[in-house]
Amino acid sequence: MNTGITDTFAWPQTGEHLPKRRCGPVDMQAIERYAHASGDTNPLHLDLTIALRAGLEERPIHGMLMVGYFEPMILAWRQDLELVSLSTKFLRPVFVGQTFELSGRVIRVTPDERPNIILRLMAHGFKGDGAAGDLALVAEGKLQQK
Amino acid sequence: MNEPIEDMTADASGALRLGPFPVSAKRSDVEAFRAATGWHEADLKDSVRVPHTFPMLWLSGAELRAAIEAKVQSLGGIAIHESQTFTYQKPLDVDRDYLLSAEIETHTNPDRLSVRVSVSEMNDVLLDIETILRVAGVNEPSP
Numbered sequence: 001m002n003t004g005i006t007d008t009f010a011w012p013q014t015g016e017h018l019p020k021r022r023c024g025p026v027d028m029q030a031i032e033r034y035a036h037a038s039g040d041t042n043p044l045h046l047d048l049t050i051a052l053r054a055g056l057e058e059r060p061i062h063g064m065l066m067v068g069y070f071e072p073m074i075l076a077w078r079q080d081l082e083l084v085s086l087s088t089k090f091l092r093p094v095f096v097g098q099t100f101e102l103s104g105r106v107i108r109v110t111p112d113e114r115p116n117i118i119l120r121l122m123a124h125g126f127k128g129d130g131a132a133g134d135l136a137l138v139a140e141g142k143l144q145q146k
Numbered sequence: 147m148n149e150p151i152e153d154m155t156a157d158a159s160g161a162l163r164l165g166p167f168p169v170s171a172k173r174s175d176v177e178a179f180r181a182a183t184g185w186h187e188a189d190l191k192d193s194v195r196v197p198h199t200f201p202m203l204w205l206s207g208a209e210l211r212a213a214i215e216a217k218v219q220s221l222g223g224i225a226i227h228e229s230q231t232f233t234y235q236k237p238l239d240v241d242r243d244y245l246l247s248a249e250i251e252t253h254t255n256p257d258r259l260s261v262r263v264s265v266s267e268m269n270d271v272l273l274d275i276e277t278i279l280r281v282a283g284v285n286e287p288s289p
Contacts, residue, residue: 023184030182033178033181034182034183036178037178037179037181037203038179038182038202039202039206040202040206042225054224063227064199064202064227064230065182065183067230068179068184068197068199069183069184071183071197071198072183072184072185072186073184076186082195082237083198084233084234085232085234086231087230087232088229088230088231089229090227090228090230
């Protein structure tokens with residue numbers, strides 16, 4: 001059976017951690033830049049009055065802004081792999097002025113003809129007062145050899 | 147009130163189908179997206195490729211956005227982004243044109259919208275996107 005996993009390619013190992021990446025503090029300029037670039041001008045992210053009306057303490061940064069940071073983090077780790085799928089669940093908001101930290105780990109390498117590297121990815125939000133981070137989102141990414 | 151939307155139909159399940167609409171991965175848009183999502187010069191070696199989540203820009207196109215906003219309005223609340231999935235069959239390239247088709251389905255208890263989008267080129271589907279939006283009530287402002 002051809003497993004696709006050859007000795008000539010340095011496959012990631014299950015359990016291997018990606019280097020963490022800390023981003024922010026995310027200011028309104030960064031939020032507006034993402035809103036413009038993504039077209040997501042939902043006032044929840046841009047208008048404090050709307051955010052307060054929605055029961056939030058501040059304007060939340062776009063969840064997809066944090067998700068967008070995963071791909072350069074993955075490329076900085078391995079340029080010979082490409083992201084082919086990414087599925088994210090948003091759990092808690094991260095607010096303007098906070099930082100977020102991305103982390104990831106290889107949870108599976110499938111022995112298929114074209115092997116898939118499955119990553120568990122997370123983003124934690126930090127309020128900046130030394131408090132532990134809150135899990136903001138979890139994602140599963142699938143990578144393949146380029 | 148949103149303008150009526152052309153190029154849309156509802157099927158027997160009540161799902162609203164839109165498109166296909168032409169979309170484009172313009173280099174200037176891709177560069178702006180990269181700048182907003184933490185890409186550094188060192189990451190740009192493979193710069194002909196469209197960033198994985200760049201098609202979010204197409205989801206905010208006028209037709210699709212108006213349809214989603216009308217659905218959210220009919221449910222009476224604001225949209226909270228609950229989950230997002232991208233599944234690529236082939237990568238997308240900068241400065242290429244594609245076609246986008248969408249299907250919006252409403253679910254109740256709790257109120258949610260599922261938005262399924264496919265991006266294609268020459269009848270080949272290159273990318274499937276699924277967005278789940280929870281529709282939550284908005285508190286009235288304090289007097």
